[in-house]
Amino acid sequence: MTSPIHVTSEIGKLKTVLLKRPGREIENFTPDMMPRLLFDDIPYLPIAQKEHDYFADTLRDNGIEVLYLEKLAAEALDAGGDKVRDDFLEQMLTESGYATGTIHDALKEYLGSMNNQDMVNKIMEGVRKNEVDFVPTDLVSAAETEDYEFYMDPMPNLYFTRDPSACIGEGLSINHMTFAARQRESLFNQIVIDYHPRFANKGVHVWRNRDHDTRIEGGDELVLNDHVMAIGVSQRTSADAIQDIAKNLFKDGHFDTVIAIKIPHNHAMMHLDTVFTMINYDQFTVHPGILGEGGHIDTWTITPGKNEGELHLEHRTDLKAVLKDALKLDDLDLIPTGGGDPIIAGREQWNDGSNTLAIAPGVVVTYNRNYVSNDLLRKHGLKVLEVISSELSRGRGGPRCMSCPIVREDI
Numbered sequence: 001m002t003s004p005i006h007v008t009s010e011i012g013k014l015k016t017v018l019l020k021r022p023g024r025e026i027e028n029f030t031p032d033m034m035p036r037l038l039f040d041d042i043p044y045l046p047i048a049q050k051e052h053d054y055f056a057d058t059l060r061d062n063g064i065e066v067l068y069l070e071k072l073a074a075e076a077l078d079a080g081g082d083k084v085r086d087d088f089l090e091q092m093l094t095e096s097g098y099a100t101g102t103i104h105d106a107l108k109e110y111l112g113s114m115n116n117q118d119m120v121n122k123i124m125e126g127v128r129k130n131e132v133d134f135v136p137t138d139l140v141s142a143a144e145t146e147d148y149e150f151y152m153d154p155m156p157n158l159y160f161t162r163d164p165s166a167c168i169g170e171g172l173s174i175n176h177m178t179f180a181a182r183q184r185e186s187l188f189n190q191i192v193i194d195y196h197p198r199f200a201n202k203g204v205h206v207w208r209n210r211d212h213d214t215r216i217e218g219g220d221e222l223v224l225n226d227h228v229m230a231i232g233v234s235q236r237t238s239a240d241a242i243q244d245i246a247k248n249l250f251k252d253g254h255f256d257t258v259i260a261i262k263i264p265h266n267h268a269m270m271h272l273d274t275v276f277t278m279i280n281y282d283q284f285t286v287h288p289g290i291l292g293e294g295g296h297i298d299t300w301t302i303t304p305g306k307n308e309g310e311l312h313l314e315h316r317t318d319l320k321a322v323l324k325d326a327l328k329l330d331d332l333d334l335i336p337t338g339g340g341d342p343i344i345a346g347r348e349q350w351n352d353g354s355n356t357l358a359i360a361p362g363v364v365v366t367y368n369r370n371y372v373s374n375d376l377l378r379k380h381g382l383k384v385l386e387v388i389s390s391e392l393s394r395g396r397g398g399p400r401c402m403s404c405p406i407v408r409e410d411i
């Protein structure tokens with residue numbers, strides 16, 4: 001049986017990708033909610049959708065099948081039937097802070113009265129207090145959260161489908177994410193894998209599920225080839241989660257090397273893929289800001305240890321040499337974001353100049369606003385497909401963040 005998931009590199013010809021079209025969730029918040037929701041501004045929805053459609057069309061024009069998370073989630077609930085839908089809703093309410101109680105009951109009735117697609121969309125958009133017919137009769141619900149507008153927060157980061165799950169080989173990780181603002185997102189991925197006819201009972205291997213306290217996000221998970229991964233030790237992915245997934249990958253898969261790369265822990269560089277992406281067999285984008293004195297950075301090459309379940313660690317700081325060894329290459333082209341100019345690099349990195357999506361070896365999709373980095377990529381021989389980016393970039397993510405590859409051809 002061919003697996004519905006197949007990703008053995010960052011660059012193999014992309015065949016199928018998962019996106020989420022931005023919906024009302026990206027406008028359903030106020031400026032004071034932005035830091036908590038991990039946004040830096042409030043996007044203008046019609047333009048964000050136009051830009052996102054342009055991105056999707058660019059992918060389709062290149063022969064890529066585009067799937068939408070919101071649609072798959074509703075189809076999974078349709079296929080699962082009443083019990084699955086009820087369990088999903090219960091779990092979503094529990095993770096939204098309402099395991100039981102009168103608000104739980106009111107929300108369950110409100111959401112439960114909708115068809116699956118409307119319910120999925122509504123949960124994604126967030127539920128405001130003024131839309132639910134509920135008069136509090138107990139002090140807790142009446143007094144405690146009175147001046148907060150929402151029962152259930154919107155999930156504006158959903159269009160960054162890269163992060164809640166990551167396809168690796170014939171399987172995936174379904175991620176326990178770092179911040180509350182994003183933790184419920186991977187429930188949609190879970191339901192799709194468990195119940196969507198395209199994925200359910202098709203031998204998809206879950207390398208790591210969402211039932212963990214330690215954190216990992218797909219923006220840190222890079223599949224370099226069929227046996228080497230790079231994973232960022234970042235604001236969003238902890239070292240213990242990397243050890244855990246490495247053990248699972250070594251035990252049940254064709255992977256034998258995980259390169260852990262430690263990057264600064266801050267909002268602008270929240271994931272490895274905001275500062276480092278693979279774009280060809282021997283070419284990578286790198287934000288110069290992550291390389292310290294002499295171009296060095298902490299990396300640990302993790303391989304299976306002597307005994308089953310043990311890991312062997314090698315600490316090195318020369319990223320280029322580490323990659324050359326792991327990928328068995330004579331040379332490597334690390335292309336600096338913004339050409340290495342500190343102002344341009346900082347500015348273009350902020351708008352995801354390093355966050356390129358390779359759709360084939362040497363062919364990348366990038367935001368048009370990063371014109372210095374784009375020109376440089378072309379000078380290094382890459383084919384660059386630019387997409388429009390004024391509103392989408394306000395969420396701090398670029399083409400790689402906005403896409404979750406499901407199937408790629410082998411390289």
Ligand SMILES: NC(=[NH2+])NCCC[C@H](N)C(=O)O
Pocket residue numbers: 037038039157160162163182218219220270271273274355395396397398400401
């Ligand atoms: N893979 C990525 N770099 N994703 C970007 C995610 C941006 C999102 N606002 C967050 O902070 O989570």
